Every structure is written in structure tokens, then in C-alpha cells.
Amino acid sequence: MIEKIELIVCNGEGLEPYQxxxxxxxxxxxxxxxxxxxxxxxxxxxxxxxxxxxxxQDHATxxxxxxxxxxxxxxxxxxxxxxxxxxINLSAIKIDRMISDGAIKLSELEVGMLNxxxxxxxxxxxxxxxxxxxxxxxx
Numbered sequence: 001m002i003e004k005i006e007l008i009v010c011n012g013e014g015l016e017p018y019q020x021x022x023x024x025x026x027x028x029x030x031x032x033x034x035x036x037x038x039x040x041x042x043x044x045x046x047x048x049x050x051x052x053x054x055x056x057q058d059h060a061t062x063x064x065x066x067x068x069x070x071x072x073x074x075x076x077x078x079x080x081x082x083x084x085x086x087x088i089n090l091s092a093i094k095i096d097r098m099i100s101d102g103a104i105k106l107s108e109l110e111v112g113m114l115n116x117x118x119x120x121x122x123x124x125x126x127x128x129x130x131x132x133x134x135x136x137x138x139x
Contacts, residue, residue: 001093002046002054005039008089012082021055035083037062038069039090043097 010017013032040051052062072079
């Protein structure tokens with residue numbers, strides 16, 4: 001999931017994903033890493049240590065990144081507009097995740113239905129055996 005977020009945000013910023021994984025402290029690269037960590041935090045259920053680990057950082061870096069981005073959203077209109085643009089581009093990931101979650105739930109329901117069908121078949125067999133035994137007793 002982070003890879004998809006990274007690709008979309010980097011594309012929106014005019015960068016290549018490999019550039020984000022350097023040790024460079026160039027402002028544009030740092031800001032883009034912050035944005036990716038921010039979106040990973042709000043769009044996934046991943047813990048901060050895993051998000052930061054993707055960039056070879058610790059959880060405090062991911063926490064700092066999300067705070068920096070949120071502060072910029074709250075105080076800078078141009079930055080907020082840039083984040084909105086990324087959110088629109090990232091909406092495809094949200095839809096993809098919803099479809100994926102729905103497919104998983106559907107699969108779980110299908111397994112449940114198969115189990116239920118097996119139990120019904122077993123119950124029918126037991127009922128037939130009982131019916132046969134009752135018929136024998138009545139004769």
C-alpha cells in the first residue's frame with residue numbers, strides 16, 4: 001500500500017520514487033517523504049514503525065512527519081491545495097482497498113455458506129437415517 005501511495009505522491013510532485021529513498025535533506029524530497037508518511041498514516045492501518053521503516057527511519061520520524069504535514073495543512077492554503085490534489089489522486093487507492101476488503105468479506109461468506117451447506121447435508125443424512133430406523137420399528 002505504501003508503494004502505491006509513494007508512486008502517486010511522487011508523480012504529483014514530479015519526482016521518481018528512488019529519489020525519496022536517498023539520505024538527501026533537500027526540501028522537496030523531505031516534504032514529499034513527509035507527505036507519503038502522512039498519507040500512509042491516514043490511509044492504512046499500518047503502525048508508525050512500519051511506515052517509517054519503509055524509509056529506513058524510526059517511528060518518531062513518521063510521527064513528526066504527520067504532525068508537520070497537518071500543521072502545514074492548517075496554516076498554509078497553497079500547501080492545503082497541494083494535499084487536496086494528492087487526496088484526489090489517491091482516491092483510487094481507497095476505492096481499490098474497499099473493493100479488496102469487499103472481496104475478502106465475500107470470500108469469507110462463501111466459505112461460511114459452504115460450511116453451512118455441509119452441515120445441512122449432514123443433518124439431512126441423519127434425518128434420513130432416523131426416518132429409516134422409525135420405519136423399521138413401525139414394521
